[in-house]
Amino acid sequence: MLIVQKFGGSSVANAQRIRNVAGIIAESFLYGNDVVVVLSAQGDTTDDLLEKAAELNRNPSKRELDMLLTTGEQQSVALMAMCLESMGLPVVSLTGWQVGIRTDAAYGSARIRRVDTERLRRELDARRIVLVTGFQGVNKYDDYTTLGRGGSDTTAVALAAALHADCCQIYTDVEGVYTTDPRKVPAARKLEEITYDEMLELASMGAQVLMNRSVEMAKRYGVELEVLSSLVRAPGTKVKEVVKHMEEMKITGIAKDEKVARITVMQLEDKPGTAFRVLNAVSKAGVNVDMIIQANGRDGANDMSFVVADQDVEQAQEALSAYKHVSVDKSIAKVSVVGAGMMSSVGLASLVFEALNDEHINIQMISTSEIKISCVIDAASADRAVAAIHRKFFEN
Amino acid sequence: MLIVQKFGGSSVANAQRIRNVAGIIAESFLYGNDVVVVLSAQGDTTDDLLEKAAELNRNPSKRELDMLLTTGEQQSVALMAMCLESMGLPVVSLTGWQVGIRTDAAYGSARIRRVDTERLRRELDARRIVLVTGFQGVNKYDDYTTLGRGGSDTTAVALAAALHADCCQIYTDVEGVYTTDPRKVPAARKLEEITYDEMLELASMGAQVLMNRSVEMAKRYGVELEVLSSLVRAPGTKVKEVVKHMEEMKITGIAKDEKVARITVMQLEDKPGTAFRVLNAVSKAGVNVDMIIQANGRDGANDMSFVVADQDVEQAQEALSAYKHVSVDKSIAKVSVVGAGMMSSVGLASLVFEALNDEHINIQMISTSEIKISCVIDAASADRAVAAIHRKFFEN
Numbered sequence: 001m002l003i004v005q006k007f008g009g010s011s012v013a014n015a016q017r018i019r020n021v022a023g024i025i026a027e028s029f030l031y032g033n034d035v036v037v038v039l040s041a042q043g044d045t046t047d048d049l050l051e052k053a054a055e056l057n058r059n060p061s062k063r064e065l066d067m068l069l070t071t072g073e074q075q076s077v078a079l080m081a082m083c084l085e086s087m088g089l090p091v092v093s094l095t096g097w098q099v100g101i102r103t104d105a106a107y108g109s110a111r112i113r114r115v116d117t118e119r120l121r122r123e124l125d126a127r128r129i130v131l132v133t134g135f136q137g138v139n140k141y142d143d144y145t146t147l148g149r150g151g152s153d154t155t156a157v158a159l160a161a162a163l164h165a166d167c168c169q170i171y172t173d174v175e176g177v178y179t180t181d182p183r184k185v186p187a188a189r190k191l192e193e194i195t196y197d198e199m200l201e202l203a204s205m206g207a208q209v210l211m212n213r214s215v216e217m218a219k220r221y222g223v224e225l226e227v228l229s230s231l232v233r234a235p236g237t238k239v240k241e242v243v244k245h246m247e248e249m250k251i252t253g254i255a256k257d258e259k260v261a262r263i264t265v266m267q268l269e270d271k272p273g274t275a276f277r278v279l280n281a282v283s284k285a286g287v288n289v290d291m292i293i294q295a296n297g298r299d300g301a302n303d304m305s306f307v308v309a310d311q312d313v314e315q316a317q318e319a320l321s322a323y324k325h326v327s328v329d330k331s332i333a334k335v336s337v338v339g340a341g342m343m344s345s346v347g348l349a350s351l352v353f354e355a356l357n358d359e360h361i362n363i364q365m366i367s368t369s370e371i372k373i374s375c376v377i378d379a380a381s382a383d384r385a386v387a388a389i390h391r392k393f394f395e396n
Numbered sequence: 397m398l399i400v401q402k403f404g405g406s407s408v409a410n411a412q413r414i415r416n417v418a419g420i421i422a423e424s425f426l427y428g429n430d431v432v433v434v435l436s437a438q439g440d441t442t443d444d445l446l447e448k449a450a451e452l453n454r455n456p457s458k459r460e461l462d463m464l465l466t467t468g469e470q471q472s473v474a475l476m477a478m479c480l481e482s483m484g485l486p487v488v489s490l491t492g493w494q495v496g497i498r499t500d501a502a503y504g505s506a507r508i509r510r511v512d513t514e515r516l517r518r519e520l521d522a523r524r525i526v527l528v529t530g531f532q533g534v535n536k537y538d539d540y541t542t543l544g545r546g547g548s549d550t551t552a553v554a555l556a557a558a559l560h561a562d563c564c565q566i567y568t569d570v571e572g573v574y575t576t577d578p579r580k581v582p583a584a585r586k587l588e589e590i591t592y593d594e595m596l597e598l599a600s601m602g603a604q605v606l607m608n609r610s611v612e613m614a615k616r617y618g619v620e621l622e623v624l625s626s627l628v629r630a631p632g633t634k635v636k637e638v639v640k641h642m643e644e645m646k647i648t649g650i651a652k653d654e655k656v657a658r659i660t661v662m663q664l665e666d667k668p669g670t671a672f673r674v675l676n677a678v679s680k681a682g683v684n685v686d687m688i689i690q691a692n693g694r695d696g697a698n699d700m701s702f703v704v705a706d707q708d709v710e711q712a713q714e715a716l717s718a719y720k721h722v723s724v725d726k727s728i729a730k731v732s733v734v735g736a737g738m739m740s741s742v743g744l745a746s747l748v749f750e751a752l753n754d755e756h757i758n759i760q761m762i763s764t765s766e767i768k769i770s771c772v773i774d775a776a777s778a779d780r781a782v783a784a785i786h787r788k789f790f791e792n
Contacts, residue, residue, distance in 0.1 A: 053474075068475065072467075
């Protein structure tokens with residue numbers, strides 16, 4: 001088997017953790033697998049570097065920032081290589097450049113264009129464990145680029161796709177993907193399998209186990225992912241195209257996102273194109289909009305509400321400066337129920353509404369897709385809502 | 397003018413020092429010069445990284461060590477670039493790989509084979525300040541290599557040679573090259589100019605302003621060096637092929653090396669080849685030998701003494717394990733007087749001996765070359781010897 005394993009920054013934060021991870025890698029290798037490992041920068045390295053940069057320049061160019069930050073992963077792979085060497089294992093560390101991870105030129109949020117496999121194959125053929133810097137590549141000018149948040153996951157999936165790996169294991173500090181946040185709902189269950197689409201919906205809903213970009217790429221190239229813990233040796237959750245859901249598992253997970261705000265634009269003229277112009281203005285400002293509803297006002301004017309991420313509120317307001325009556329409500333949360341099984345089931349939505357009604361939680365907005373039902377509710381009720389829905393679906 | 401400037405690790409140790417260096421670079425650039433800057437890793441970075449490595453592996457491979465250490469200079473150039481950006485100056489940072497500094501495969505002590513100038517020229521033509529990581533390159537396998545001690549000086553000289561730079565400025569924490577160590581001899585004078593050969597003799601004698609490799613390379617390619625301070629704005633010392641010595645300056649400098657030991661092999665047979673076998677054994681162990689003297693013993697046997705660096709004593713002893721009568725004396729020092737003017741002068745040696753005699757310092761060994769007189773004396777008298785010789789030549 002050819003396995004790609006990815007370990008995040010906290011998994012390699014110090015010598016003890018590096019040794020722990022080396023143990024996992026060694027085990028996979030000694031079972032006879034070809035092993036490619038992707039590592040992030042150690043724990044606080046990136047923050048430390050950003051602090052040093054801020055001392056010199058509050059607004060450095062993204063090119064030089066990438067030049068600075070890419071050193072973090074290089075240190076991680078070198079240190080891990082030394083640890084594996086001390087165990088007597090054959091190993092080689094490579095940077096994104098050495099592998100040939102070619103990206104576009106968008107410093108700070110580059111996209112992978114191409115992955116050369118020649119060097120990787122050569123090292124694997126020589127029966128070496130290959131350690132690769134996550135999060136980074138080089139553009140056509142031979143300048144260092146970083147892939148942005150969750151970039152190391154993307155690197156792992158890209159390498160798995162390029163090498164046609166049998167599996168891509170993403171090691172994290174959780175044991176897998178759960179029906180909902182286990183820190184909040186003790187009855188939460190670990191899922192054995194989940195589809196790409198379900199994972200995408202859960203990820204975008206704030207269950208940040210995997211970044212969407214890496215799941216999208218895995219889906220596109222058919223890379224089977226496994227999310228598992230670097231601290232607890234137990235099977236994790238597999239992310240793949242088709243999964244065998246147990247009969248009663250109509251839904252897969254429940255997620256909550258509190259970092260959202262509702263923006264309402266009031267007293268809009270009731271004319272064709274009005275809604276388009278509002279949404280167009282916001283979208284041109286680079287703000288993603290979700291859960292749009294429009295309500296008829298009394299005097300021939302309309303109100304329009306939609307949800308944006310907290311971090312985009314200011315930009316959205318700026319984009320809407322031409323409108324006089326704009327209100328923002330940050331005290332909301334979005335609770336979402338996700339499941340590929342939804343498509344073939346009826347009455348699931350009413351079960352969700354029933355759960356919330358039982359708890360006297362008012363639903364402000366609703367949106368549904370083929371595999372997801374989202375409700376906007378008061379932020380203060382979010383945890384209670386998740387627990388109630390979880391009871392309804394998973395704890396009977 | 398095209399100027400290459402090199403700043404060491406202490407010159408970029410923190411934000412304040414980086415700003416200071418940025419000021420020097422900016423001034424050179426704003427005078428209309430093309431400026432290429434070579435930087436070392438920040439102050440303690442290399443030691444910190446070595447400490448991290450030691451936690452995981454007491455004896456890591458040199459390849460992975462180079463992979464780890466090369467991140468230090470990359471951070472330096474990125475941070476300096478950000479600082480220059482904040483001053484509104486056009487700048488680009490490049491690693492050894494990006495420049496195309498190709499080395500042999502000797503990790504940890506690689507030698508530069510070739511320097512591409514295409515990228516450098518392109519950036520200079522675009523009127524950018526170009527910052528280059530010192531101390532590092534890549535070998536033919538595209539793996540990172542480091543150049544060993546003083547490597548950043550070598551990088552600077554190599555770039556100056558490849559670009560046919562008008563001058564290569566080596567910024568240090570001293571103001572230039574002195575007739576002797578100014579911390580020990582307050583009357584020491586800063587030299588305006590010195591020849592490559594004189595500099596080589598002084599450097600190898602422990603006056604560690606410049607590493608020999610960089611001076612040798614500068615001599616070979618005719619690169620004019622200037623050694624000057626990054627803290628005090630004053631002309632430094634120029635190192636070149638031919639210099640105008642003032643009439644009375646028969647000698648250029650006086651250096652002292654206390655990190656040496658005398659090894660004596662006694663009771664050697666008085667036969668042809670005996671001396672050769674002793675020296676051959678030591679040299680095969682990779683130990684450099686200096687100042688060889690042979691003395692006739694009474695009973696047809698000979699004694700042979702020579703000087704080695706302190707750090708080579710054990711290896712030399714091992715190489716001589718076949719000889720029964722070997723003694724080591726570490727309490728010696730080598731005091732050397734260097735000057736290209738010596739060649740055309742007579743009586744200089746006797747002035748040296750006179751100075752030592754006046755101080756009742758016993759000379760144990762003597763060696764002379766065209767531009768150098770070295771004396772081995774008791775280590776305890778070394779500072780007094782240097783001061784006495786300095787008085788004789790420079791303070792009358």
